Amino acid sequence: MMTATYLLNLVLMLALVAGMAVGALWLARKLQPGLGGGRKEGLVRVVDAVPLGTMGRLAVVEFGGRQLLVAVSRGRIELIAEAPLGSDFADYIGDDK
Numbered sequence: 687m688m689t690a691t692y693l694l695n696l697v698l699m700l701a702l703v704a705g706m707a708v709g710a711l712w713l714a715r716k717l718q719p720g721l722g723g724g725r726k727e728g729l730v731r732v733v734d735a736v737p738l739g740t741m742g743r744l745a746v747v748e749f750g751g752r753q754l755l756v757a758v759s760r761g762r763i764e765l766i767a768e769a770p771l772g773s774d775f776a777d778y779i780g781d782d783k
Contacts, residue, residue, distance in 0.1 A: 733753065735745035743758045748771065755767040 729749065731748045733746040733748055735743050735758075738744050738757070741760045744766075745756050745758055747754045747756060751771055753769050753771055753773070754765060755769075757764045757766055
């Protein structure tokens with residue numbers, strides 16, 4: 687009889703702790719921007735990014751009515767090109783005449 691009571695208490699406490707953990711994760715996701723939950727539209731938006739090797743990435747970022755093509759590596763971010771929103775980067779890259 688005492689073993690059944692102990693097991694029942696153990697199961698109830700385990701369910702309580704699991705529920706508290708899930709609730710804390712849900713709350714953290716809702717309150718912290720950048721974790722996906724209630725994120726509002728910000729000033730900066732990453733449109734697309736592709737990996738370059740093991741440590742690098744090429745990204746298109748929208749900021750201030752412009753699109754910025756940036757190369758991101760472990761210790762450096764370098765602007766490659768910029769264009770007005772909605773334009774094609776092909777017009778801004780390559781021919782430096």
